Amino acid sequence: MNKLKNKMIIVPILTAIMSLSALIFYTYYLPTTKVEKNYSEFVKDLDSNVISNVQINDSSKLTVYLKTGESYLVENPNSPSFKENLLTKGVKVNSSSAAPIQKTIPSVILTISVFSIIYMAVYSGRTSTSNMTVVDGADVKDSEKKGFSFESMAGNEEAKESVQDIVDFLKNPEKYKKYGARLPKGIILYGEPGTGKTLLAKAVAGEAGVPFYAVSGSDFVQMYVGVGAARIRSLFKKARANGKAVIFIDEIDAIGKRRDGGKTSGGNDERDQTLNALLTEMSGFGEQEGIVIMAATNRLDILDSALLRPGRFDRHVEVILPDVNAREKILNLYFKNKPINNIDVRDWANKTTYFSGAKLESLVNEAAILAAKEDSTYITEEHMDKAFSIVIAGHEKNDRSSIRDIDRKITAYHESGHAIVSLIKLPEEKISKVTIIPTTKGAGGYTLTIPEDSAYKTYSYLRKRIMVLLGGRAAEEIIFGIENITTGAYSDISHSTSLAKDMISEYGMGKNLGLLKISSLGDLSNSCGTSVIEECKAMIDELYDETKELLLANIDKLHSMSQHLLSDETLYTEDLHREMSN
Ligand code: ADP
Ligand code: ZN
Numbered sequence: 297m298n299k300l301k302n303k304m305i306i307v308p309i310l311t312a313i314m315s316l317s318a319l320i321f322y323t324y325y326l327p328t329t330k331v332e333k334n335y336s337e338f339v340k341d342l343d344s345n346v347i348s349n350v351q352i353n354d355s356s357k358l359t360v361y362l363k364t365g366e367s368y369l370v371e372n373p374n375s376p377s378f379k380e381n382l383l384t385k386g387v388k389v390n391s392s393s394a395a396p397i398q399k400t401i402p403s404v405i406l407t408i409s410v411f412s413i414i415y416m417a418v419y420s421g422r423t424s425t426s427n428m429t430v431v432d433g434a435d436v437k438d439s440e441k442k443g444f445s446f447e448s449m450a451g452n453e454e455a456k457e458s459v460q461d462i463v464d465f466l467k468n469p470e471k472y473k474k475y476g477a478r479l480p481k482g483i484i485l486y487g488e489p490g491t492g493k494t495l496l497a498k499a500v501a502g503e504a505g506v507p508f509y510a511v512s513g514s515d516f517v518q519m520y521v522g523v524g525a526a527r528i529r530s531l532f533k534k535a536r537a538n539g540k541a542v543i544f545i546d547e548i549d550a551i552g553k554r555r556d557g558g559k560t561s562g563g564n565d566e567r568d569q570t571l572n573a574l575l576t577e578m579s580g581f582g583e584q585e586g587i588v589i590m591a592a593t594n595r596l597d598i599l600d601s602a603l604l605r606p607g608r609f610d611r612h613v614e615v616i617l618p619d620v621n622a623r624e625k626i627l628n629l630y631f632k633n634k635p636i637n638n639i640d641v642r643d644w645a646n647k648t649t650y651f652s653g654a655k656l657e658s659l660v661n662e663a664a665i666l667a668a669k670e671d672s673t674y675i676t677e678e679h680m681d682k683a684f685s686i687v688i689a690g691h692e693k694n695d696r697s698s699i700r701d702i703d704r705k706i707t708a709y710h711e712s713g714h715a716i717v718s719l720i721k722l723p724e725e726k727i728s729k730v731t732i733i734p735t736t737k738g739a740g741g742y743t744l745t746i747p748e749d750s751a752y753k754t755y756s757y758l759r760k761r762i763m764v765l766l767g768g769r770a771a772e773e774i775i776f777g778i779e780n781i782t783t784g785a786y787s788d789i790s791h792s793t794s795l796a797k798d799m800i801s802e803y804g805m806g807k808n809l810g811l812l813k814i815s816s817l818g819d820l821s822n823s824c825g826t827s828v829i830e831e832c833k834a835m836i837d838e839l840y841d842e843t844k845e846l847l848l849a850n851i852d853k854l855h856s857m858s859q860h861l862l863s864d865e866t867l868y869t870e871d872l873h874r875e876m877s878n
Contacts, residue, residue: 451622
């Protein structure tokens with residue numbers, strides 16, 4: 297569509313050239329009256345009745361046409377009775393001041409062409425940077441025809457679950473209206489590229505049977521001031537005209553990046569206007585209108601907080617890289633309807649750690665292309681092997697898929713360390729999952745579901761929390777030795793440090809300061825610095841030793857949980873409890 301538009305610019309360029317040539321031709325080359333006579337000769341001709349007509353232009357000259365067909369120019373006397381005088385002598389007077397038709401038509405065409413060229417240049421400039429579909433009627437029908445549904449997406453069950461109610465709301469608004477429930481206006485999908493964020497948004501529209509409008513944030517950069525804002529408005533207008541709709545904004549960070557420092561250099565002006573237009577449109581429609589805006593980004597933390605406020609994009613859904621089971625489902629999805637022979641899908645799911653859904657799709661597709669090239673009856677293991685090399689080589693060198701096995705192993709022990717300390721020390725806290733699949737928050741990770749009624753934190757709770765945070769590094773040290781500890785504990789350490797500091801200097805839980813709060817001491821606090829640091833260090837050291845002892849006492853569990861993490865990549869609540877009861 298974009299390419300077509302780029303080609304269409306030829307049309308106005310051609311018409312512009314043609315009309316310009318016509319103008320030049322009529323102005324300079326068409327035989328025009330060049331002979332000039334003086335006024336007395338004209339009067340003589342007038343008296344001898346040889347003049348057929350006279351053309352009065354705005355110019356200072358008259359064109360005189362003789363009955364013989366000749367013509368000449370003469371000075372315009374500019375007297376008011378002149379015309380009357382000619383008319384009484386039976387001479388036709390032609391006083392059109394307009395340019396002859398031969399010039400008017402090319403001029404009009406030229407003007408139209410020039411405007412079209414400018415318009416098209418601006419328009420294609422802003423679409424050529426992206427391969428997202430530009431909003432128009434055609435796209436709407438397109439997505440309806442393809443009929444995306446949750447079936448088109450394998451794995452990511454949690455993400456699907458989190459948008460399920462949106463689909464229901466779009467389908468049965470009456471049901472929700474009855475209870476006065478409001479439809480969330482904006483949902484942000486975040487996660488690695490190729491994990492299916494666009495797919496999920498399309499599936500929501502498909503499942504609910506509403507039109508899908510897509511734009512990309514990067515379409516709006518490099519635009520002239522005001523153009524982006526105008527496009528946002530027209531996008532919403534179109535969606536509204538349809539009643540219900542899903543609007544999808546890919547790469548929302550391109551327009552919604554955090555505006556820090558208040559420093560807006562020239563180029564950000566347009567971005568701000570676009571963002572403001574988006575926020576205005578979002579607050580402009582009611583919750584019951586049935587318009588849902590879904591936006592995608594690779595990183596949630598770089599977005600402007602204005603975007604994330606309630607009533608805007610207040611629901612955040614993480615779309616994660618698939619674990620081994622999800623990869624198996626995705627592979628099966630793409631093998632469906634393809635002739636395969638003897639392909640061990642589970643094995644391929646195992647081999648494709650850190651592959652995104654998009655990469656798995658391209659793996660299967662490459663294999664299919666290879667099979668087709670060879671006219672092979674089936675897609676076989678060999679095709680898959682070749683395709684695997686192609687896909688790996690085709691992607692960035694520092695890609696996650698090339699993460700060394702040892703790194704996976706370190707991550708598995710690190711995360712198991714956190715999990716085991718947590719399960720033993722804080723059994724009342726529910727861990728919803730532990731994974732070695734990288735998330736946007738860093739490599740690996742475990743997800744805690746903290747009970748909501750824990751308003752007060754006890755001294756002993758805080759110490760246990762610090763132990764859980766230290767559990768990752770402790771496991772690394774126990775298994776791989778002190779020389780092989782990694783930077784993986786970076787954020788754990790910053791958390792545990794600030795917890796310890798707060799306990800001692802803010803919550804009145806330390807020895808040196810007792811019940812004094814450091815931030816209330818003003819200038820006096822400067823002298824307490826060293827003693828607070830020493831106390832923090834002593835506490836952390838003590839807790840770290842305790843953590844290591846705990847893990848050493850449970851070393852079998854540490855090994856078995858890490859092994860299971862290496863094979864399954866994600867362990868859920870039940871799996872974890874099974875681990876601990878063995
Ligand atoms: P994102 O928007 O997160 O960058 P996309 O939704 O554009 O990713 O995904 C690109 C393609 O990858 C999809 O069109 C689909 O073919 C494939 N894909 C990604 N994730 C999945 C998944 N979970 N299940 C099936 N296909 C997927
Ligand atoms: Zn950690």
